[in-house]
Each structure stands twice: as structure tokens, then as C-alpha cells.
Amino acid sequence: MEADRHQESSCPASGSLLDFRSLDPYAFYAQQRRESAVTWDAGMDAWLVLSHELCTLVERDEDLFAAAYAHHDGSDEIRGRRSLLTLTGREHRRLHDFFSGALSAKAIERTCAAIRRTINAQLDQLAPLGRAELDKDFAERVPIAVIAEVLGLPATDEEALCRCREAMVVLLAWFESGGAVPELVERARSAIRTLEDVIRPVALERREQPKDDLISKLWEFGPMQYQDWDETDVVDQCKVILQAGSVTTQDLLCSLVYRVLMDDPLRERILDDTNAVPLLVEETLRRENPVQLRMRVANADTELGGKHIRGGDRLYVVNAAANRDPARYERPDELDLDRPGIYSHLAFNVGPRLCVGRWLARLEATEAVPAILARLPRLRLDPDSAPPRFQQWMFRAYRPLHVVFDA
Numbered sequence: 001m002e003a004d005r006h007q008e009s010s011c012p013a014s015g016s017l018l019d020f021r022s023l024d025p026y027a028f029y030a031q032q033r034r035e036s037a038v039t040w041d042a043g044m045d046a047w048l049v050l051s052h053e054l055c056t057l058v059e060r061d062e063d064l065f066a067a068a069y070a071h072h073d074g075s076d077e078i079r080g081r082r083s084l085l086t087l088t089g090r091e092h093r094r095l096h097d098f099f100s101g102a103l104s105a106k107a108i109e110r111t112c113a114a115i116r117r118t119i120n121a122q123l124d125q126l127a128p129l130g131r132a133e134l135d136k137d138f139a140e141r142v143p144i145a146v147i148a149e150v151l152g153l154p155a156t157d158e159e160a161l162c163r164c165r166e167a168m169v170v171l172l173a174w175f176e177s178g179g180a181v182p183e184l185v186e187r188a189r190s191a192i193r194t195l196e197d198v199i200r201p202v203a204l205e206r207r208e209q210p211k212d213d214l215i216s217k218l219w220e221f222g223p224m225q226y227q228d229w230d231e232t233d234v235v236d237q238c239k240v241i242l243q244a245g246s247v248t249t250q251d252l253l254c255s256l257v258y259r260v261l262m263d264d265p266l267r268e269r270i271l272d273d274t275n276a277v278p279l280l281v282e283e284t285l286r287r288e289n290p291v292q293l294r295m296r297v298a299n300a301d302t303e304l305g306g307k308h309i310r311g312g313d314r315l316y317v318v319n320a321a322a323n324r325d326p327a328r329y330e331r332p333d334e335l336d337l338d339r340p341g342i343y344s345h346l347a348f349n350v351g352p353r354l355c356v357g358r359w360l361a362r363l364e365a366t367e368a369v370p371a372i373l374a375r376l377p378r379l380r381l382d383p384d385s386a387p388p389r390f391q392q393w394m395f396r397a398y399r400p401l402h403v404v405f406d407a
């Protein structure tokens with residue numbers, strides 16, 4: 001497909017997903033899945049779960065397949081004592097339900113004007129220039145500013161946002177390493193303090209003077225649920241939301257822009273029909289899957305896909321592979337806006353860890369694509385700059401996005 005022509009060889013280099021940091025992993029996923037929906041990856045010292053059916057099963061059954069992010073070195077300080085990512089069972093459910101309500105499709109409708117403002121403020125800066133790198137100049141900036149707005153942080157304080165963006169890069173590297181690199185643990189501890197410094201003054205202020213924002217809602221919710229709820233709990237929730245929502249949405253925006261740039265008929269269709277934009281967002285989530293895989297740990301011996309899994313074994317649910325499972329999707333490698341069951345992808349997980357920010361991410365992406373095309377006329381890749389590639393590992397997107405357009 002033309003859209004993938006910038007990618008390096010996607011031939012599997014070896015038997016481990018670890019070797020695919022700079023290579024398109026989809027041929028590897030398909031090859032592994034043809035052998036078995038559950039395969040052992042010796043390089044990762046873990047099972048890879050590769051089919052739609054079994055990823056769904058593992059994600060739904062948290063009693064058997066636990067989300068074990070609390071085991072990462074540095075997790076206590078970096079995540080905090082009541083973090084959605086590390087809590088389990090009823091405690092997790094309680095916070096999850098709060099965020100699901102606070103960030104529901106209905107609740108975030110109110111942020112639409114702020115999202116448009118943020119997108120346009122960024123495009124105002126780029127429009128006169130005639131060229132940009134849309135990852136760094138747009139995709140990295142918009143999600144974090146939107147989340148700041150939702151939380152009630154100073155969304156126009158560019159200096160603070162810049163510090164947060166830098167912290168995010170370090171935290172992402174720590175997370176992808178699973179806490180296994182001591183130097184990254186130290187750097188992540190320092191990065192998290194950067195986020196805390198930005199959030200804490202606002203958290204304290206909102207306790208006294210609530211406003212219409214998520215930090216104020218956390219002050220309403222927390223003390224009703226926990227006697228010892230304090231500003232550290234509020235700060236910890238904000239840290240999770242900032243981290244979980246920024247890089248993921250950045251990656252989605254990058255892959256969307258790349259897709260539109262590489263496919264003229266697709267660009268025509270979404271320019272002609274705004275109803276097609278949300279469909280493009282869903283198909284890009286399915287096909288490029290910003291969060292390729294997530295880790296789980298088996299709590300007991302069990303069978304999965306005909307393999308014997310021992311209690312304590314690590315598993316990666318490879319949602320990106322599940323989203324191109326031919327048993328679930330016809331022509332899974334093709335982007336097809338008219339695909340039946342277009343919302344059935346696993347880009348946001350399913351089960352108890354279903355992404356609570358999915359409606360916000362969708363809204364941002366749906367607003368961003370037409371705005372970019374309208375504000376940056378004759379947008380195209382810069383033929384004189386490095387082409388985009390489907391880079392990184394657990395979190396992935398097409399980047400860099402050097403583009404030119406009519407100023």
C-alpha cells in the first residue's frame with residue numbers, strides 16, 4: 001500500500017519483538033500469529049498474545065492476568081499511592097468509574113471550544129511559515145495543552161508546558177524500559193517532580209477555590225471516598241492523566257496526518273465529507289495502534305491458546321496485532337472507512353483497564369485533522385527532509401513529519 005512506502009524493510013530480523021524498534025513490526029506479528037496466537041518471546045522473556053479473541057480474553061480477566069505496573073522499579077514514587085495504573089480490584093474500579101464519568105463523551109463536549117482554540121493557536125504560529133515538523137510543532141504540543149485545560153492547569157503557560165513535555169519524554173522511556181534501567185529510574189523520579197511542581201500550586205488553590213475543572217472535581221470526589229485524601233492524591237491523579245493522555249494522542253495525531261498526506265483519495269473524501277473524519281480516526285487507531293502492547297502477569301497456572309502459562313509468567317497483549325487479526329477483520333492491513341465493526345478495535349483496551357481518555361482523544365483527533373488541512377493549504381511531505389517512519393516500540397507513530405505548505 002502506498003501509505004507504507006517510507007518504511008524500512010519489515011522482514012522479521014529475528015524471533016524477538018525487541019528487534020523491531022525501528023522497523024515496522026506488522027510482518028513479524030503476522031508471522032508469529034500464523035504459528036500460534038500465543039508465542040514465547042525469549043528476548044522479552046514473556047508471552048506475546050496476538051489474536052483479537054485472546055487479547056480480549058486476557059484484558060477482561062484481571063483476576064487471572066494482572067496489570068502489574070506497580071512492579072516497575074520507581075513505580076511507588078513516580079505513580080503515587082493511588083494511581084489508576086497501579087491500583088487493582090475495587091480500589092481501581094472506584095477511581096476508574098470517577099474518571100470514566102468525568103471524561104465521558106457527554107462531559108467532554110464542553111471542552112470542544114477549548115480544543116479548537118488550542119489547535120488554532122498552534123496553527124496560527126505555523127501557517128505563515130510554509131514549513132513545519134508536525135510532530136514537534138503540533139502533535140506534541142496540542143494534547144498536553146488540552147489536558148492542562150481539562151485539569152485546570154495554566155494551559156497558556158508555555159514555559160510550564162515545555163517543562164512538562166520534556167518530562168514526558170523521560171517518563172515514557174522509563175515506562176518502556178519496565179523500570180529495568182537504573183539511570184532511567186533516577187531521571188524519571190526527577191521528571192515526575194517537574195510535573196508535581198506545575199500541578200501542586202493549582203491543586204492547593206482549587207481546594208480553597210473550586211472552579212469548573214477536573215482538579216476541582218477530584219476535590220469533590222476524593223474526600224467523600226477516602227478519609228485521608230489530600231493534595232498529593234490530587235497531584236497523583238493529574239500526573240497519570242497527563243502521562244496517559246499526551247504521548248498517546250500525539251502518536252495518533254502523527255499517524256493520522258501521515259495517512260492523509262499519503263493518500264489523495266482519502267484526503268478528498270474527508271474534505272468532502274466531515275462525517276468521514278471520525279471513521280478515519282477509528283481506522284487509524286485500529287491500523288496504526290498508538291499503544292502497540294501492554295503487559296500483564298499470570299496470577300496462576302493456566303492454558304491460553306493451547307500454551308501452558310505458569311503463574312508469574314509475563315504476557316504482552318499485543319493489541320496492534322489483534323487489530324490486524326484476519327480472523328476478526330477482512331483485509332486487515334487495508335484502511336477501510338466503510339469497514340463493518342469499525343469501533344471493535346482494541347486500541348483503547350477492553351475490560352477493567354479500558355482507556356478513560358478515549359473520548360477526549362477522539363474529539364481532539366477529529367477536530368485536528370480538518371483544521372490542519374484547512375489552515376495549511378497544499379500540505380505535503382517535504383521532499384528534502386528525512387521521511388517519516390513507524391518508529392519507537394510500545395508507543396508508535398509515523399515521524400518525523402517534515403511538511404511544506406502554501407504560507
Ligand code: HEM
Nearest residue numbers: 096244245248249252290291294348349353355356357361
Ligand atoms: C489515542 C490516544 C490514546 C490511546 C491509544 C490510549 C490507549 C490506552 C490503553 C491501551 C490503555 C490501557 C492500559 C493498560 O491496560 O495497561 C489506556 C488506559 C488509560 N488511558 Fe488512554 N489512551 C489514549 C488517550 C488517553 C487520554 C487523552 C487520556 C486522559 C485524558 C488517557 C487516560 C488513560 C488512563 C487514565 C488510563 C488508565 C485506565 C485504567 O487503568 O483504569 N488516555 N489508554
